[in-house]
Amino acid sequence: MKLSDLRLFRQYAYIDGKWTHGDAGREQAVTNPATGEVLGHVPLLEAEQIRGAVGAADRAFVHWRGLRVDERCDRLLAWYNLLQAHREDLATLMTLEQGKPLPDARGEVEYGASFVRWFAEESKRTFGQTIPSHIPNSTLGTLKEPVGVAALITPWNFPLAMITRKAGAALAAGCPVVVKPAGETPFTALALAELAERAGIPAGVFNVVLGDAPTVSEVLCKDTRVMALSFTGSTPVGRLLLEQSASTVKRVSLELGGNAPFIVGPDVDPKEAALAAVAAKFQTAGQDCLAANRILVHEDIHDAFVAHFAERMKALTVGNGLDSEVDLGPLIHERAVEKATAIVDDALSRGATLVHGDQSQAPGRNFFMPTLLTGVTAEMQVWREENFSPVAGITRYRSDDEVIEMANDTEYGLSAYLYTYDVRRIWKIMRALKNGMVAVNTVKMTGPPIPFGGVKQSGLGREGGTAGIEEFLETKYYCIGGL
Ligand code: NAD
Helix, strand or coil, X not given: CCCCCHHHCCCCEEECCEEECCCCCCEEEEECCCCCCXXXXXXXXXXXXXXXXXXXXXXXXXXXXXXXXXXXXXXXXHHHHHHHHCHHHHHHHHHHHHCCCHHHHHHHHHHHHHHHHHHHHHHHHCCCCEECCCCCCCEEEEEEEECCEEEEECCCCCCCHHHHHHHHHHHHHCCCEEEECCCCCHHHHHHHHHHHHHCCCCCCCEEECCCCHHHHHHHHHHCCCEEEEEEECCHHHHHHHHHHHHCCCCEEEEECCCCEEEEECCCCCHHHHHHHHHHHHHHHHHCCCCCEEEEEEXXXXXXXXXXXXXXXXXXXXXXXXCCCCCCECCCCCHHHHHHHHHHHHHHHHCCCEEEECCHHHCCCCCCCCCEEEECCCCCCHHHHCCCCCXXXXXXXXXXXXXXXXXXXXXXXXXXXXXXXXXXXXXXXXHHHCCCCEEEECCCCCCCCCCCECCEECCEECCECHHHHHHCCEEEEEEEECCC
């Protein structure tokens, strides 16, 4: 492992400030998706050990919530500074276990760390209210209090940022956390724990558990001491966790799948829009919940747009994320390649046209070459499903009303993109879209100050912004009478 600080490469779980192996000695190998090489092993914990981590977090709660707010803020800022100082090692770990190109991994460290800084500051602003009283001789108001232990279950596509976006908010609110990272990418999570410890975050406040995903998640969802569940991942697993959390009536936040429409109006420069669409589609090899999944182009500029899109995507380089000049790394595993292949086959069998994408050029087993389909229709999987691969599908439309209907024709409602210079069209379409986030004439929309999240079956709640910390706070109302 080529890291400058080898203590960042941990092959244990982290519970109550201790590096821990599995009680039954069960382990899981973690592989590099680009090469198939085994990077290391992590323990698979038993259910009792997961409950032990919750117990540790529960015991740490009194101390952590009781710290002066500036002390909590300082420790989070120390964590932020350590993330920045170890950017290169964290990025290397991420590229090794996730596959994304190194520059993207460095960008994720920056992005992920920025949430820790944002929420460190936000911890100072969890104000309650004074309420003008309707009861004689009384004072009314609210306090904001941390909900308690939070379970954070995260995916493999952004192994660092999906943890810090949640943990930054939870820790700032005063809640200890039990993190369950994806089995594919545990090492980044464990490096975060190592740096949290160095930052002075006390034992029991930041725990990382590993194990069989269904078992670990069920234990966390059903434990009455876990007061909040924050999950990022697929919609089917999100539904399951929501059901499992019902028995203990937890606070649940879900950041689930997306099926983003990318709408291109008739009035835009087709080249500008095509370059933006390529950026929005192929980031993280298409394994991004914000990826442009359905590209809807007005008939007036459709052909020019397709030509520019194809030209730009032909220039994309696919390879090992550690090599320089690589734009797309591998998919996370072979199942993802099989799914992408099935999606392309389904589209072709239903009449789509393959404009670009020769899989014989793929540099390895887990790689999928950027692929462009035109003539995509609503019956095709590439339209209906979040394809989570570098398969782009383009559909031609004729009017604003038609494209609004097309864009909303999905169970998902995370993000949407709109390219048009017409102010009336911007407002009309933006307001009609059933999405939690809409980016207009840009593809860069995320960051700490914004409320990230979806509607419909893309989730519940928001991460980031002033809303993000609220997911981990209770509002306590008080009424003091007899005054
Ligand atoms: P996933 O749902 O398979 O896994 C997410 C987490 O749940 C992992 O920790 C995994 O180990 C665990 N898990 C998997 N199966 C489980 C089960 N049966 N029971 C309990 N836990 C289980 O998702 P993924 O493949 O890791 O990530 C991709 C998905 O995440 C995509 O749908 C993507 O859109 C979504 N995502 C959403 C956002 C967002 O902010 N909305 C961000 C990133 C990714």
